[in-house]
Amino acid sequence: MIGRTPRWIPVLVWGVSLLWAIPILGMFITSIRPPAEVIAGWWNVEKLTLTLNAWTTVWYKYPLAQGLLVSAKLAGLATLGTMLLTPAAAYAFQFLRFPFRRTILVIIVNAFVLPQQVIIIPLFQLWRSVGLIDNMISVLIPYVGLSFAWSIFLVKNFLEDFPKELIEAARVDGCGALSTFFRVVLPNSLSSVFALGILQFLFCWNSLLLPLLFLRTKAPLPVVFSNIVGTHDLNYDLQAVAAIVTTAVPLIIFIIFQKQFAAGSTARSGSKE
Template sequence: MNEIYKPPLWPMLLIATVSLIWILPLIGIVMTSIRPEGETLKGWWNIEQFTLTLEAWREVWVNYPLWDALWNSIKIAGISSLGSILLAPMGAYAYAFLNFPGKKVSFLLLINAFVVPNQILIIPLFTLWRNIGLIDNIFSVIIPFVALSMAWAVFLVRNYLVDFPRSLIDAAHIDGCGHVRTFWSVVLPNAMTPMAAVGILQFMWTWNSLMLPMLFLRENIPLPVLLTKIKGTYEPNWDQVAVATIITSIVPLLIFLYFQKYFAAGASNQSGQKG
């Protein structure tokens, strides 16, 4: 009689150990946010004296415009991600299926935008936004966010479309569809996987970005900029910083949980069938 195969135990132990290492900082942030700051100075893991309090949560909501900063972050990251999700597939479709003069050269120039440091754009952008009165307007950061994402977003979606069934494109053209109709009706519904990847990566980048919002925004500040204000110069306010960090992390987590379903669905959606 054949013995039932039992997988080795060490892979599970290794995965559990790595998972614990990854989750420890999160536990530390939560513990810091619900205890007085004096109790966590020797380490959040020190539970010789443990006092449960939500005072830090109250102080953050009362003393800082947390809701306004949260709403500004949602607007900036949401519009920037939507812009990249809509524009990147259009450029990728052109580079994957259209033939036009300078296609290879322009694509190489687009890829070379990867190596351009974002910092060199700060002074020209600041001068431009100041001259046209766009300082302290959320579009002063949304426009650069979308523009700077085009290089990697178009490259990512284009690599996905290279393996797209060409027969579906030809069939659409035979049925009388132009490139616009083919893009919207055939290609786009079957490109949810790269679009989800672009949306997640763009949202994470813009949500956590600090440099451009700090330079271009004064009143309409997002959460990362508010975090720098909560952390005082002489008093760290670690308990309040922990509260703001938790709030800042909730929305990206929800966005990731929502979009990740498209990765599993998109892996089997290359046949041209709408999912």
């Protein structure tokens, strides 16, 4: 018999949730108040003026619509590419036998410790020589390539607990490596794939360094809003608007992927199609 949950646990969860909600509330209030009032603290209501000037300024002064479209393309394509390629690679490393399998896996996993700054100069020289500067491909390839280090590791760890009896049964039924992957392994590992998609989308959406260096005319939101931070002007309201717009889309995507993640978890029935 399962015991009742102690009362202090819901209280603790609600307390932590409120602590996390306070900065979000402050960011929203800052976006609808003049900077002169925010200097004294967004919680100060001695003089309260509500205005949407910051929202209209960001919309008309900065290429917000174009930045949203570019960010959606970059994050969406990079996430899709990672979700398509990573499960197959993890399946190969886990269940197939080929020369230098462990060596290649060690090299890929060791890319965990490789920061983006190390590859910036070689990548810039390569993209410039082949004419890919200011092309979305120059950002998409590093997005997908750099994600293999942790994404393959994540899905492979999930597949370590995958029932080997299903693999053997598929082989007895005459399934080859590709058929076993698409009909047995992939449908029963959707939860790890969708978890991978959530992490990859968040990484690509918030990435600033690569788009800032490789893109010129079409910049994503992080690059667009990096120009909002003023050196001398106290434009806290504009920065708050930028933070809200930048975080709104990942939050919506997370909610959508979370539903799919739950569906993928319940779909792990351990059966063949």
